[in-house]
Amino acid sequence: MSALILLTVFGIIVLYLGFANNKTILAPVAITGLLITIFLSIKDWNLGSKYFHDMMIIDNFSIAFNVSMVIITILIFLFGVNYYKRMEHYVAEQYALMIFALTGAFLMTSFSNLIMLFLGIEILSIPLYILAGGKKTSFRSNEASFKYFLLGSFATAFFLFGIALVYGASATFYLPEIKTYIAQFNGQLPPMLMVGLLFILIGVSFKVAVAPFHFWSPDVYEGSPTLVTAFMATVVKTAGFAAFYRLLGMGLLPLPAPLEKTLWVMTMLSLLVGNLAALRQTNFKRLLAYSAIVNTGFMMLAMLSQHDSSASVLLYYTFVYSLATVPLFIIFIYMKRASSGLEELTIFRGLYKQKPWMAVFMTIFLMSLAGLPPTAGFLAKYRVFVLSISRGYLAISIFAIVMAIIGVYYYFYVLREAFSESDNPNPIEISRLNSALIVVCGVAVLLLGLFVWSVPI
Amino acid sequence: MVFLFYMLSAIMIICALLVVFSKNPINNVIYLILCFLAMAGHYILLNAQFLAVVHVIVYTGAIMVLFLFVIMLLNLNKAIILRKSTVTRVSAVITGGIFFLVLLAATRQTFEIHAKYPFASDFGLVSGIGKVLFNEFLLPFEMSSILFISAMVGAMMFGKKDV
Structure with missing residues (x-):
């Protein structure tokens, strides 16, 4: 709780520092706040504290996910030092909004009440609608913001309607009570409760962009400023899955058979649709958006194979995925600047010739996303498959493995561009801080792949 | 009470019909506001004071005034009669008819709900x-x-x- 309060306070401090007209102090202050947040979060480890009439339960699960999201946000802020150098206006607001979004993510990992889940999703989403439109002069950015806002509002309406129906049936918002209420029906749920649960699942699925609720994500990822896209693809996805897992584990499991089947179909659809669409992309941001949809499928697989270790596998997967995605977006920002604003895959041409080390690290990140050894991405996918096969979902696991193999094609398509010759290479200028960060991320991805760790959550 | 209920319902239905049938956009919005006010009256009859007040403040106060402003700023206050093709009209009638049938079928299935939880005054x-x-x-x-x-x-x- 103290971590949450401190995070909010730091958000407001950063907002006010905007008056100082000094962009250089923003990132250090924000990062200091995040570091203290990590410290305060870890202090609560193993306490399992409940707050305000059980509105929030901060247990090891929420602390582990919170810390992993804060670490990724620190990475994004460190990259932001360089990214926001060119921006004249509203830099403080951008940092503050990301911190506010993070408070929403904190609520999403520690709710025990549907009201808190709703508030968390909204506090996460509304700053994102604004951040997506951060480039006011770019039509693409405006489009992304507007599209995200409209579709997000629809999803929120569904979600809220679902909560209302569940409340109407069970007369409670508190998840453990909903669980006991559902359990008394033995799988034969009354229609109102069934529709309510379906709507709640639709709302959450939209936020994590599972097919068939994924249509917003490529457009929004493409139009938003790249750093915001990195934030969406990593922190928001992690928060969404933490919330999904908690919602299922705390309240809705065991799901009634029709709903469970729906979720499995959605898992397979995201794997298939994401892969097929990614094969045809020429825009790098859209490619990563579809790759995010495929990875969502794997995360769903880990989440639906209910076991004691599911949470740990999910945490490992989201963290490793985020650790590879953020630096990829940063490398993309530099290539985009060098080629004066293009976003095609061809801008990576000649990367190896100019900056061999960058091309090598890019290989590591792409291999991690594709799930090839010796990177951490391999171990993450391996653990997901072991989990799902051990729970008896053999057919779906084999399908997912085939999909993972197909995925290798388009990741290596990008790599082929990076290692091919370019006719007129543009100079790539990269700051020292960012080079160091890319190296750190690369080494982390390699080291995490060397040994299996699991957090007891 | 019963008299009030029927009066408010009549106002609501008439205003709702006028929203659909009147040609001038400003009139449409004003009829919609009247419709919402009548609904707030229904809430008061149901002993939901707070809901009635919030309904007036949020819907009539904020959203509908915003609507009016948009209509006036975009200069839409002229009556526009849109000519639709026959296909559109026929398909609209069919869709509306199907929806009506669904609602009719749904009302045939209704049953009285008995309050599960005690009602505090x-x-x-x-x-x-x-x-x-x-x-x-x-x-x-x-x-x-x-x-x-x-x-x-x-x-x-x-x-x-x-x-």
Whole structure:
């Protein structure tokens, strides 16, 4: 709780520092706040504290996910030092909004009440609608913001309607009570409760962009400023899955058979649709958006194979995925600047010739996303498959493995561009801080792949 | 009470029909406001004071005034009669008819719901809601301030001209 309060306070401090007209102090202050947040979060480890009439339960699960999201946000802020150098206006607001979004993510990992889940999703989403439109002069950015806002509002309406129906049936918002209420029906749920649960699942699925609720994500990822896209693809996805897992584990499991089947179909659809669409992309941001949809499928697989270790596998997967995605977006920002604003895959041409080390690290990140050894991405996918096969979902696991193999094609398509010759290479200028960060991320991805760790959550 | 209920219902139905049938957009919006006011009256009849007040403030006060402003700013206040092709009209009639059938079938299936939980006499009053809001639901109430501050920051970012 103290971590949450401190995070909010730091958000407001950063907002006010905007008056100082000094962009250089923003990132250090924000990062200091995040570091203290990590410290305060870890202090609560193993306490399992409940707050305000059980509105929030901060247990090891929420602390582990919170810390992993804060670490990724620190990475994004460190990259932001360089990214926001060119921006004249509203830099403080951008940092503050990301911190506010993070408070929403904190609520999403520690709710025990549907009201808190709703508030968390909204506090996460509304700053994102604004951040997506951060480039006011770019039509693409405006489009992304507007599209995200409209579709997000629809999803929120569904979600809220679902909560209302569940409340109407069970007369409670508190998840453990909903669980006991559902359990008394033995799988034969009354229609109102069934529709309510379906709507709640639709709302959450939209936020994590599972097919068939994924249509917003490529457009929004493409139009938003790249750093915001990195934030969406990593922190928001992690928060969404933490919330999904908690919602299922705390309240809705065991799901009634029709709903469970729906979720499995959605898992397979995201794997298939994401892969097929990614094969045809020429825009790098859209490619990563579809790759995010495929990875969502794997995360769903880990989440639906209910076991004691599911949470740990999910945490490992989201963290490793985020650790590879953020630096990829940063490398993309530099290539985009060098080629004066293009976003095609061809801008990576000649990367190896100019900056061999960058091309090598890019290989590591792409291999991690594709799930090839010796990177951490391999171990993450391996653990997901072991989990799902051990729970008896053999057919779906084999399908997912085939999909993972197909995925290798388009990741290596990008790599082929990076290692091919370019006719007129543009100079790539990269700051020292960012080079160091890319190296750190690369080494982390390699080291995490060397040994299996699991957090007891 | 019964007389009030029927009067409010009649006002609501007439206003709703006028929303659809009147040609001038400004009149449409004003009839919709009347319709919402009548609905607030229904809430009061149902002993839901708070809901009635919020309904008036949010719907009639904020949303519909916003609607009026948009219509006036975009200069839409002329009566526009759109000519639709026969295909559109026929398909619209068919769709509407099907929806009507569905609703009719749904009303045939209805049954009376008996209250599961005891009805307290202060239910729906402002004081009762205030007590719950500042006791059980204090955390969500406070947390929504973060939501509002980020929305305000966004309004400022989008609304202000870059100097």
